[in-house]
Amino acid sequence: MTTPERAAPQRPPTPAAPDRGPDQRAPVLAAQGLSIEFPGVKALQEVDFRLLPGEVHALMGENGAGKSTLIKCLTGVYRPTAGAVLLDGRPVSFSRPAAAQEAGVSTVYQEVNLCPNLTVAENILLGREPRRLGMVDGRAMRARAAEVLEGMGVRADPGSALGSHPIAVQQLVAIARAIVVDARVLILDEPTSSLDADEVEELFRVVRAQRDAGTAILFVSHFLEQVFAVSDRMTVLRNGQLVGEHRTSGTTRLQLVGEMLGRELSASDAAPAARGDDASDREPVLRARGLGRRGGVEPFDLDVHPGEVVGLAGLLGSGRTELVRLLFGADRPDSGTLEVGGRRLRARGPRAAVAAGVAFSSEDRRAEGVVGDLSVRDNMVLALQASRGWARPLPQRAKDELVEEWIRRLDLRPASPDTLVRNLSGGNQQKVLLARWLITRPRVLILDEPTRGIDIGAKTQIADLVLELAAGGTAVVLISAELEEVLRLAHRVVVMKDRRKIAELPGDCSFDDVMGLIARSDDDHAHHELAPAGAERRTA
Amino acid sequence: MSAQQLAAEERGPGLVARATGSRLLWPVLALVALLVLNTAVNPGFLSVEVRGDRLYGSLVDILKNGAPVLLVAVGMTLVIATRGIDLSVGAVVAIAGAVACTSVATAPDPSSPSAAVVGMSTALAVCVLLGLWNGFLVSVVGIQPIIATLVLMTAGRGIAMLITDAQIITVNNPTLNAVGAGFVLLLPVPILISVGVLVAVALLTRRTALGLFVESVGINPEASRLAGLRSRTILWTVYVFSALCAGVAGLMIAANVNAADANNAGLWIELDAILAVVIGGTSLAGGRYSLAGTLVGAMVIQTLTTTVYSIGVPPEVSLVFKAVVVILVFLAQSPQARGLLVRRRRRPAAAGSPRGGGRRAPGDGAGSSGGTGSTPVREDAPQEHQEVGRA
Numbered sequence: 001m002t003t004p005e006r007a008a009p010q011r012p013p014t015p016a017a018p019d020r021g022p023d024q025r026a027p028v029l030a031a032q033g034l035s036i037e038f039p040g041v042k043a044l045q046e047v048d049f050r051l052l053p054g055e056v057h058a059l060m061g062e063n064g065a066g067k068s069t070l071i072k073c074l075t076g077v078y079r080p081t082a083g084a085v086l087l088d089g090r091p092v093s094f095s096r097p098a099a100a101q102e103a104g105v106s107t108v109y110q111e112v113n114l115c116p117n118l119t120v121a122e123n124i125l126l127g128r129e130p131r132r133l134g135m136v137d138g139r140a141m142r143a144r145a146a147e148v149l150e151g152m153g154v155r156a157d158p159g160s161a162l163g164s165h166p167i168a169v170q171q172l173v174a175i176a177r178a179i180v181v182d183a184r185v186l187i188l189d190e191p192t193s194s195l196d197a198d199e200v201e202e203l204f205r206v207v208r209a210q211r212d213a214g215t216a217i218l219f220v221s222h223f224l225e226q227v228f229a230v231s232d233r234m235t236v237l238r239n240g241q242l243v244g245e246h247r248t249s250g251t252t253r254l255q256l257v258g259e260m261l262g263r264e265l266s267a268s269d270a271a272p273a274a275r276g277d278d279a280s281d282r283e284p285v286l287r288a289r290g291l292g293r294r295g296g297v298e299p300f301d302l303d304v305h306p307g308e309v310v311g312l313a314g315l316l317g318s319g320r321t322e323l324v325r326l327l328f329g330a331d332r333p334d335s336g337t338l339e340v341g342g343r344r345l346r347a348r349g350p351r352a353a354v355a356a357g358v359a360f361s362s363e364d365r366r367a368e369g370v371v372g373d374l375s376v377r378d379n380m381v382l383a384l385q386a387s388r389g390w391a392r393p394l395p396q397r398a399k400d401e402l403v404e405e406w407i408r409r410l411d412l413r414p415a416s417p418d419t420l421v422r423n424l425s426g427g428n429q430q431k432v433l434l435a436r437w438l439i440t441r442p443r444v445l446i447l448d449e450p451t452r453g454i455d456i457g458a459k460t461q462i463a464d465l466v467l468e469l470a471a472g473g474t475a476v477v478l479i480s481a482e483l484e485e486v487l488r489l490a491h492r493v494v495v496m497k498d499r500r501k502i503a504e505l506p507g508d509c510s511f512d513d514v515m516g517l518i519a520r521s522d523d524d525h526a527h528h529e530l531a532p533a534g535a536e537r538r539t540a
Numbered sequence: 541m542s543a544q545q546l547a548a549e550e551r552g553p554g555l556v557a558r559a560t561g562s563r564l565l566w567p568v569l570a571l572v573a574l575l576v577l578n579t580a581v582n583p584g585f586l587s588v589e590v591r592g593d594r595l596y597g598s599l600v601d602i603l604k605n606g607a608p609v610l611l612v613a614v615g616m617t618l619v620i621a622t623r624g625i626d627l628s629v630g631a632v633v634a635i636a637g638a639v640a641c642t643s644v645a646t647a648p649d650p651s652s653p654s655a656a657v658v659g660m661s662t663a664l665a666v667c668v669l670l671g672l673w674n675g676f677l678v679s680v681v682g683i684q685p686i687i688a689t690l691v692l693m694t695a696g697r698g699i700a701m702l703i704t705d706a707q708i709i710t711v712n713n714p715t716l717n718a719v720g721a722g723f724v725l726l727l728p729v730p731i732l733i734s735v736g737v738l739v740a741v742a743l744l745t746r747r748t749a750l751g752l753f754v755e756s757v758g759i760n761p762e763a764s765r766l767a768g769l770r771s772r773t774i775l776w777t778v779y780v781f782s783a784l785c786a787g788v789a790g791l792m793i794a795a796n797v798n799a800a801d802a803n804n805a806g807l808w809i810e811l812d813a814i815l816a817v818v819i820g821g822t823s824l825a826g827g828r829y830s831l832a833g834t835l836v837g838a839m840v841i842q843t844l845t846t847t848v849y850s851i852g853v854p855p856e857v858s859l860v861f862k863a864v865v866v867i868l869v870f871l872a873q874s875p876q877a878r879g880l881l882v883r884r885r886r887r888p889a890a891a892g893s894p895r896g897g898g899r900r901a902p903g904d905g906a907g908s909s910g911g912t913g914s915t916p917v918r919e920d921a922p923q924e925h926q927e928v929g930r931a
Contacts, residue, residue: 386768
């Protein structure tokens with residue numbers, strides 16, 4: 001019942017799948033009964049997998065389901081314990097990733113793995129430079145790179161430094177690098193996680209063009225809407241086992257999520273959560289008046305009441321993040337006032353905000369959130385310890401009790417306080433970050449994209465936690481790129497557009513209400529980010 | 541997986557991994573090896589005896605001569621933990637000596653205890669100012685530490701020359717001399733000062749939250765700021781502390797020879813200190829630091845210097861000898877280099893399996909062309925990286 005057309009009304013419809021009659025053709029890359037064990041873990045158990053030429057195939061599963069392991073087996077990074085990898089029907093055993101690439105299987109990893117100081121052309125052809133009399137032929141190299149980029153429809157000067165381009169272009173260059181070797185199989189591992197809606201669309205255009213040229217594309221993403229928008233077929237893994245192989249057009253989101261999770265959806269997934277009584281008659285705990293910053297966000301008024309979840313809706317770049325950074329003092333406002341608990345916050349900056357009971361979890365977990373090389377314990381107590389000052393260390397026992405308690409309450413895995421945080425998965429890192437702030441017992445908790453890039457199980461847990469905290473009297477300010485998530489959790493929705501707060505809506509407003517406000521009177525491109533998420537949920 | 545296998549898994553990484561995993565193992569082994577070498581050459585090397593009110597022996601000499609480097613390295617450890625570096629300590633050593641000696645020499649009574657106290661206090665106050673300058677450039681202006689401290693490294697000796705009027709200032713003050721050459725409780729004063737500072741810093745940073753804050757800022761400054769840490773103050777403090785350590789080291793050096801030599805006092809001490817910190821297992825990338833490691837590192841450096849003299853390495857190649865030993869220690873510390881060595885030894889067995897052949901192909905080429913000893917290890921490492929990077 002869901003279709004890509006419905007999900008993205010502004011886009012020309014995707015060429016329909018039937019003319020490519022997928023199921024009859026011989027797979028270009030396949031796995032048969034693939035198993036791999038690591039000490040104590042069966043990472044994959046007898047997984048069958050088929051990737052057909054000229055299809056975009058989505059590999060779905062929660063974190064730890066075995067997606068990365070499967071990719072690594074297919075590309076020769078890991079060697080399976082049992083089973084076979086077949087290329088064109090013949091068993092192959094790539095000795096190393098480069099051998100896979102020589103055989104036409106190219107992989108683009110999640111983090112852009114390029115050299116920002118080199119030129120675009122050098123990045124595309126690194127290690128495969130055209131040579132002339134033994135020297136690198138710069139002109140031929142740029143020409144070859146320009147040809148590839150043009151074939152992809154990417155406008156970027158091959159002679160410019162890669163670092164001078166936005167992440168999206170760098171991502172496309174990474175793909176150019178992967179296909180310059182005439183790849184027949186292109187594996188894209190979370191290629192969209194740092195792109196905004198327009199950039200995703202650009203990427204998909206390239207992906208579709210490659211598909212139509214006959215390349216088999218394996219696509220891994222956490223974004224359900226993107227999977228439904230771009231893929232032809234999908235394979236679902238759970239706990240290292242194959243649970244389903246489907247044609248995308250015949251699959252509903254509910255079915256897919258059910259397979260990925262292997263359990264019934266919890267209440268907060270299926271239906272709007274029971275909301276607390278209306279909080280707006282109480283005294284606000286956070287009151288901003290005319291708060292603004294030039295080049296950041298225009299002056300705005302905002303009240304947040306105890307026990308209330310205020311959601312911020314808007315497109316990427318609409319000023320959502322800039323607004324909450326002013327509330328916390330992460331950036332210095334140049335106008336307006338901020339009151340917390342009825343008292344004017346004069347000193348500006350994170351320390352003052354923390355002292356007043358405001359907590360802020362940044363959208364950029366890695367750069368601005370966790371301290372990767374410190375343990376879970378140290379990360380969790382960091383904010384509380386910072387507010388106590390260096391001279392009054394938390395007693396060891398109090399520290400251990402707090403950390404144990406939050407590891408249990410947030411279901412952290414592994415449940416060890418000594419693990420270095422950089423070794424945790426994204427969802428667990430987010431939980432550590434949440435614990436760091438919850439340990440300080442904040443009155444106002446600001447969460448910027450707390451569910452970005454984490455698996456659905458952890459998403460549900462964090463959503464439940466937000467509701468639980470609000471029920472306990474904490475005020476929560478929530479940003480999420482998934483409007484549906486904001487609508488589900490928030491008692492009140494603040495709509496942002498072009499770095500301006502344009503409206504406040506009650507929590508039971510509909511997706512279309514918000515869309516209407518944002519889309520009113522101008523540009524069409526604005527729909528991209530919000531459209532898929534919302535339309536999808538309604539129809540599912 | 542059977543219970544036996546599981547048990548083996550648990551035992552496997554147990555003892556060996558814990559011993560080889562410790563950051564201190566290899567520098568300690570290096571230190572022991574150097575001591576053994578010295579004892580072999582000079583059987584009386586380890587003997588220590590009491591003569592009058594003081595201890596005599598090579599070990600005491602090593603500790604005493606290594607005290608300034610150790611002290612500077614303690615300050616450097618905290619700076620490096622914040623992902624910084626302080627190149628100016630050598631210059632600060634010279635300035636501290638110059639200020640103290642000039643002040644004492646121009647005092648009304650150059651041999652009185654009060655002249656020494658005034659001279660040393662002035663010197664340390666100047667060092668605090670120098671540290672504030674470094675900290676200002678790094679934490680407020682935001683200049684990269686290596687450049688910011690390069691300013692004072694270059695200018696510092698000039699400043700010291702200005703203070704001493706380009707002369708070597710000699711003084712004769714028993715109180716000042718005691719700081720560099722005196723004995724208390726049988727031990728040389730410099731040892732007591734350096735070890736005292738080391739212990740005090742260890743207690744101060746590990747018993748309070750200061751160590752956590754320093755590491756946190758070193759690993760992720762922005763996350764630390766958003767968690768409510770005073771990142772800037774912490775940065776500033778470690779640079780002031782580093783300069784203060786260098787200042788005290790400068791007093792020791794000047795007091796030991798009763799003179800301030802703006803040109804040569806503390807020459808290259810910044811490099812020895814950085815080396816001591818790194819040998820001790822603290823990464824130049826910031827974050828986790830080990831003061832015990834720094835102590836071992838400083839002792840390795842000083843023992844090495846002593847060894848060069850005692851085993852009669854010709855002076856013209858003594859620096860090369862030092863460099864070779866340091867490289868060996870680093871290679872032993874590097875898990876990658878150790879892994880390559882182990883694999884190389886096992887290769888005949890693995891080469892037969894289909895799995896071994898292809899995967900090691902690039903390493904083989906480099907290895908066979910590279911000769912023996914540590915050289916092929918160094919050649920292999922980048923090769924191996926390139927392969928992974930291209931994938």
